[in-house]
Amino acid sequence: xxxxxxxxxxxxxxxxxxxxxxxxxxxxxxxxxxxxxxxxxxxxxxxxxxxxxxxxxxxxxxxxxxxxxxxxxxxxxxxxxxxxxxxxxxxxxxxxxxxxxxxxxxxxxxxxxxxxxxxxxxxxxxxxxxxxxxxxxxxxxxxxxxxxxxxxxxxxxxxxxxxxxxxxxxxxxxxxxxxxxxxxxxxxxxxxxxxxxxxxxxxxxxxxxxxxxxxxxxxxxxxxxxxxxxxxxxxxxxxxxxxxxxxxxxxxxxxxxxxxxxxxxxxxxxxxxxxxxxxxxxxxxxxxxxxxxxxxxxxxxxxxxxxxxxxxxxxxxxxxxxxxxxxxxxxxxxxxxxxxxxx
Numbered sequence: 510x511x512x513x514x515x516x517x518x519x520x521x522x523x524x525x526x527x528x529x530x531x532x533x534x535x536x537x538x539x540x541x542x543x544x545x546x547x548x549x550x551x552x553x554x555x556x557x558x559x560x561x562x563x564x565x566x567x568x569x570x571x572x573x574x575x576x577x578x579x580x581x582x583x584x585x586x587x588x589x590x591x592x593x594x595x596x597x598x599x600x601x602x603x604x605x606x607x608x609x610x611x612x613x614x615x616x617x618x619x620x621x622x623x624x625x626x627x628x629x630x631x632x633x634x635x636x637x638x639x640x641x642x643x644x645x646x647x648x649x650x651x652x653x654x655x656x657x658x659x660x661x662x663x664x665x666x667x668x669x670x671x672x673x674x675x676x677x678x679x680x681x682x683x684x685x686x687x688x689x690x691x692x693x694x695x696x697x698x699x700x701x702x703x704x705x706x707x708x709x710x711x712x713x714x715x716x717x718x719x720x721x722x723x724x725x726x727x728x729x730x731x732x733x734x735x736x737x738x739x740x741x742x743x744x745x746x747x748x749x750x751x752x753x754x755x756x757x758x759x760x761x762x763x764x765x766x767x768x769x770x771x772x773x774x775x776x777x778x779x780x781x782x783x784x785x786x787x788x789x790x791x792x793x794x795x796x797x798x799x800x801x802x803x804x805x806x807x808x809x810x811x812x813x814x815x816x817x818x819x820x821x822x823x824x825x826x827x828x829x830x831x832x833x834x835x836x837x838x839x840x841x842x843x844x845x846x847x848x849x850x851x852x
Contacts, residue, residue: 531544531588534584553625556627570620587624589617589624589848591647613630614647620848657691669694671693680709683695693714695714722753723752735753739763743770819844822841
């Protein structure tokens, strides 16, 4: 039995092992993942030990199982970028105390019953959110906020084209842009998802992002095109998106879920007078921690006011991890997968 200490008050964990989803080997087919019993992590100074109630699946989690993400942790490692749960141990001078509801994460470690997470990466769960909603909010909404508002200065009434609008990050961008008073075109590569996107966040329009979709964008905006294009897809979608940006607009590169990193001839942004912004929200917050805190505070306030709410496709016990990963890989999802360790 392990004693947990906070400000001189002991608390206990009734077992020394926990369940966790661990990447044992890199693999293309998830064969390198296993649900294992492993030791509860030791908390380092500056970290907070959190009993995980919910952890959400992000696309980088899938990429890391293959070794295809820019961050390449040494195997074996416990998967999972972000979670929400209850504080069970912290430094005496920590901003968090035992029993606090917190959300946040690290690059790994969230898909477990207990995780030791940097205090700086955590924030209180808004009262309006459940643990599942809190776990689904962090990375997706901080990415959307950093891209749309921090980098692009989104203003009320602007036209925003959001690609990958059925995924966690894309849906967050649609939700956030609507909350800020923008006019939103939600784009997806799967026709069957358009109705579900409309039902969730009621964008001003939804389009199928294939072929020459510029004409659809021009028709919707009466020829004005878009002030901001938010693109987690890349490839052919990026190529066509350069034709959808208004003069003086901004195109945000979020990722490459299409599998192809696109090129752009520099005469295109020159002639059209638009700028291209690369977005790494986590790195932005690490390099500018005060801005990161301000972004998280703004997101929490919007959530507390119920102006934004993350979309959850399904909640699964961690034992059904493969179902969640397979659904993401096969592009079945409209919203986030949330795992419940210990369920």
